[in-house]
Amino acid sequence: MSYVFNRDTRADMPIVVRGDGIWIEDSTGKRYIDASGGAAVSCLGHSHQRVIDAVREQVGKIAFAHTGAFSSEPAEALAEAVVTSAPGRMAKALFVSGGSEASEAAIKLARQYHVERGEPGRHRIIARRQSYHGNTLGALSASGNMARRALYQPYMQDWSHIAPCYPYRGRSHDETEEEYGLRVADELETEIERVGAETVSAFILEPVVGATLGAVAAVPGYLARVREICDRHGVLLIFDEVMCGMGRTGTLFASEHDGVVADIYTAAKGLGAGYQAIGAVIASEKVYGAIHDGSGFFQHGHTYMGHPVACAAALAVQTAIREEGLLGRVQAGGAKLRTMLEERFGNDAHVGEIRGRGYFLAMELVADRATKQPFDPSLAIHNRVKKAAMDLGLICYPMGGVIDGKSGDHVLVAPPFITSDDELAEIVSRVGQAVDRAIASTR
Numbered sequence: 001m002s003y004v005f006n007r008d009t010r011a012d013m014p015i016v017v018r019g020d021g022i023w024i025e026d027s028t029g030k031r032y033i034d035a036s037g038g039a040a041v042s043c044l045g046h047s048h049q050r051v052i053d054a055v056r057e058q059v060g061k062i063a064f065a066h067t068g069a070f071s072s073e074p075a076e077a078l079a080e081a082v083v084t085s086a087p088g089r090m091a092k093a094l095f096v097s098g099g100s101e102a103s104e105a106a107i108k109l110a111r112q113y114h115v116e117r118g119e120p121g122r123h124r125i126i127a128r129r130q131s132y133h134g135n136t137l138g139a140l141s142a143s144g145n146m147a148r149r150a151l152y153q154p155y156m157q158d159w160s161h162i163a164p165c166y167p168y169r170g171r172s173h174d175e176t177e178e179e180y181g182l183r184v185a186d187e188l189e190t191e192i193e194r195v196g197a198e199t200v201s202a203f204i205l206e207p208v209v210g211a212t213l214g215a216v217a218a219v220p221g222y223l224a225r226v227r228e229i230c231d232r233h234g235v236l237l238i239f240d241e242v243m244c245g246m247g248r249t250g251t252l253f254a255s256e257h258d259g260v261v262a263d264i265y266t267a268a269k270g271l272g273a274g275y276q277a278i279g280a281v282i283a284s285e286k287v288y289g290a291i292h293d294g295s296g297f298f299q300h301g302h303t304y305m306g307h308p309v310a311c312a313a314a315l316a317v318q319t320a321i322r323e324e325g326l327l328g329r330v331q332a333g334g335a336k337l338r339t340m341l342e343e344r345f346g347n348d349a350h351v352g353e354i355r356g357r358g359y360f361l362a363m364e365l366v367a368d369r370a371t372k373q374p375f376d377p378s379l380a381i382h383n384r385v386k387k388a389a390m391d392l393g394l395i396c397y398p399m400g401g402v403i404d405g406k407s408g409d410h411v412l413v414a415p416p417f418i419t420s421d422d423e424l425a426e427i428v429s430r431v432g433q434a435v436d437r438a439i440a441s442t443r
């Protein structure tokens with residue numbers, strides 16, 4: 001392997017050559033079900049003709065023109081589509097090349113909003129432990145994923161991390177879900193007061209946590225309380241919908257489910273569905289208004305922002321989601337998939353919880369279901385599941401390791417929106433075999 005800086009861990013990595021629907025094929029002819037779209041990327045599956053045609057057509061017309069001089073038809077049409085479909089009163093969108101760039105831009109936009117309004121002291125980001133907002137330095141500073149931060153600790157900003165909303169492990173026996181949600185939301189207010197509201201720029205969170213926890217949605221009331229606290233202290237609210245957004249949970253924006261509106265949204269993975277590298281930052285009228293009425297210019301940019309081919313691909317993805325009724329399929333298919341997982345794993349001694357929304361579902365794997373004791377991290381159960389799954393011709397998204405002494409291993413299942421019922425059954429069967437093999441391999 002010559003394109004990654006790894007010595008030998010990837011030496012036996014298959015070489016992908018083609019894909020079709022939910023299937024991926026490697027250079028040996030082995031076929032895999034793509035049951036996680038990578039990391040919740042390939043929402044339309046592979047080789048979707050509408051998107052291929054849109055990309056071809058745009059490359060044929062004009063692939064690139066610098067955004068310092070030109071906008072483009074696909075960028076304008078995509079901005080219109082995402083701004084009008086986002087919750088609340090959104091004003092504008094900016095397109096970048098992925099999720100980390102989207103987080104960076106959102107963090108900077110929040111800062112500029114405050115500076116434009118005469119509050120230059122507001123620079124601090126508050127995020128949550130066990131969160132992931134990207135690997136670039138600003139996004140990683142916001143991320144509470146300690147494993148990914150450790151090496152770069154000297155580069156990290158002095159920002160704040162509060163508890164995530166993670167009822168499986170956080171809720172105590174004597175409180176309801178709602179009480180728990182309000183208790184952890186109130187940690188935001190405590191932290192704002194501790195550091196001084198006049199220093200806080202924004203609170204960033206994933207409405208449904210993806211990679212670090214495995215499809216953990218906020219409990220009812222949590223996001224509303226967070227919104228209230230942000231408003232009370234003049235702090236902006238950023239919803240990182242890079243992984244959970246763009247239809248993955250059955251609504252275009254995952255946070256629609258909670259009926260709470262952010263000041264800034266980010267999106268990426270499902271936005272381009274893997275056909276092109278693209279991320280988005282969507283600014284509300286409130287946030288954009290401060291720039292409009294102030295300097296008039298967002299002090300940020302990249303060469304490839306608003307890339308015409310990436311925008312054309314994402315626009316075709318949005319059109320496919322709408323015209324092919326895919327949100328409805330995610331809702332119905334997600335309910336079926338959940339039932340199938342519950343039937344297969346409901347009594348499994350090593351499955352602590354099955355959770356998530358739509359086609360964004362996960363199982364937390366535990367050594368002991370009664371005590372919720374995680375597996376010993378040295379067993380790296382998630383890696384064993386991944387290996388067993390690949391052997392079985394299944395791509396799912398196992399993640400894990402104990403972070404903060406709490407979270408354990410989990411397996412994310414995030415199939416393409418076009419998955420058929422038979423394919424769902426095959427996915428569950430293969431996930432079952434992979435988990436059984438992984439656990440058996442520890443004995």
Ligand code: PMP
Binds near residue numbers: 099135242
């Ligand atoms: N935010 C979230 C919620 C993510 O899940 C990810 C990627 N896993 C990112 C940001 C970073 O996105 P990218 O890898 O495209 O830079």
